[in-house]
Amino acid sequence: MTGYVRREYPQWSWSFSRHQTLVGCERRYFYNYYGSHNGWEFRAAPEAALAYRLKKLSNLYLTLGDALHKSAYGMVERILEGRELPGADVVEEEIRRQLRRVWKSSRDDGDLFRRRPSRVDMLQEFYYQMEISEATLTKINERITLVSQALVASEVWDILAREDVSLVASEQFDTFFIEQTPVYAVPDLLYKSEDGQWTIVDWKTGEEVEDNEDQVALYALYVHEKHGVAPEQIRARLEYLSLGITKETSFTQEGLAEVEKRAKASMAQMRKLLLDPVQNIPRPKIDFALTDARAMCPWCNFYELCQQELGRIVS
Numbered sequence: 001m002t003g004y005v006r007r008e009y010p011q012w013s014w015s016f017s018r019h020q021t022l023v024g025c026e027r028r029y030f031y032n033y034y035g036s037h038n039g040w041e042f043r044a045a046p047e048a049a050l051a052y053r054l055k056k057l058s059n060l061y062l063t064l065g066d067a068l069h070k071s072a073y074g075m076v077e078r079i080l081e082g083r084e085l086p087g088a089d090v091v092e093e094e095i096r097r098q099l100r101r102v103w104k105s106s107r108d109d110g111d112l113f114r115r116r117p118s119r120v121d122m123l124q125e126f127y128y129q130m131e132i133s134e135a136t137l138t139k140i141n142e143r144i145t146l147v148s149q150a151l152v153a154s155e156v157w158d159i160l161a162r163e164d165v166s167l168v169a170s171e172q173f174d175t176f177f178i179e180q181t182p183v184y185a186v187p188d189l190l191y192k193s194e195d196g197q198w199t200i201v202d203w204k205t206g207e208e209v210e211d212n213e214d215q216v217a218l219y220a221l222y223v224h225e226k227h228g229v230a231p232e233q234i235r236a237r238l239e240y241l242s243l244g245i246t247k248e249t250s251f252t253q254e255g256l257a258e259v260e261k262r263a264k265a266s267m268a269q270m271r272k273l274l275l276d277p278v279q280n281i282p283r284p285k286i287d288f289a290l291t292d293a294r295a296m297c298p299w300c301n302f303y304e305l306c307q308q309e310l311g312r313i314v315s
């Protein structure tokens with residue numbers, strides 16, 4: 001068993017979500033990847049402790065996504081064990097149960113969350129005392145039903161049950177390297193068939209956005225680099241469960257070279273915000289710009305940390 005090793009600075013790595021955070025707001029990126037580091041320690045500096053707590057916040061849509069992925073993972077396990085799959089009503093109830101649990105802890109365990117943020121699920125909506133409109137609740141409720149039905153109806157289950165198809169990974173955290181930087185890849189599902197075809201599956205509970213295509217393209221690069229699969233033998237299925245749409249993508253050598261080029265450019269952009277790239281020491285917080293898209297700030301986890309500074313800019 002390996003013990004906890006304290007690090008003064010976080011380890012350098014890259015992921016698609018890290019890139020998305022940076023593009024969204026440099027300050028958010030700072031709090032998420034640097035300012036919250038060691039914030040879990042008993043004697044953490046107050047700002048690091050607060051940043052760590054805020055990093056732990058979820059929201060209704062993310063919680064729905066997590067619950068859906070848990071159910072999907074359970075279905076993969078059932079397929080492997082040769083057990084029958086649950087019906088949509090069972091999956092829907094699993095997801096509702098998970099949301100009810102998170103709703104309850106958010107409503108009742110605020111004090112515990114402030115003391116031990118890693119122990120309690122907390123919705124941003126409750127933490128910031130935001131009003132949850134009837135329209136939002138209706139949308140979430142409808143979405144739970146839609147995604148449960150679409151997940152159970154997915155073609156993937158029949159494919160996975162075939163003799164010539166084998167599972168490679170399901171929600172398995174893995175890394176590969178681009179220029180010595182560890183790159184994280186966690187495809188929802190990865191399987192291969194005897195004809196040499198590898199398929200990445202990504203389930204989405206939200207809207208169709210271009211970033212999703214970029215994310216699965218990075219996973220394709222991971223499959224190519226880590227498993228030595230030719231790009232033409234890799235396919236991605238993006239299943240937009242609430243929309244009832246599945247998008248299939250294939251890849252080429254040139255396409256994956258472009259994905260790698262974009263990842264390198266993103267890493268270079270991140271390194272410009274470091275004082276010391278070897279130890280991954282960030283520049284001072286003030287060098288991480290607040291977003292210009294200020295309208296999104298009240299919905300950001302780190303709003304509590306930025307509120308005063310944003311107020312000074314406005315006044």
Ligand code: SF4
Nearest residue numbers: 025028290297300306
């Ligand atoms: S509150 Fe706004 S400025 Fe502050 S981290 Fe979040 S998005 Fe960035």
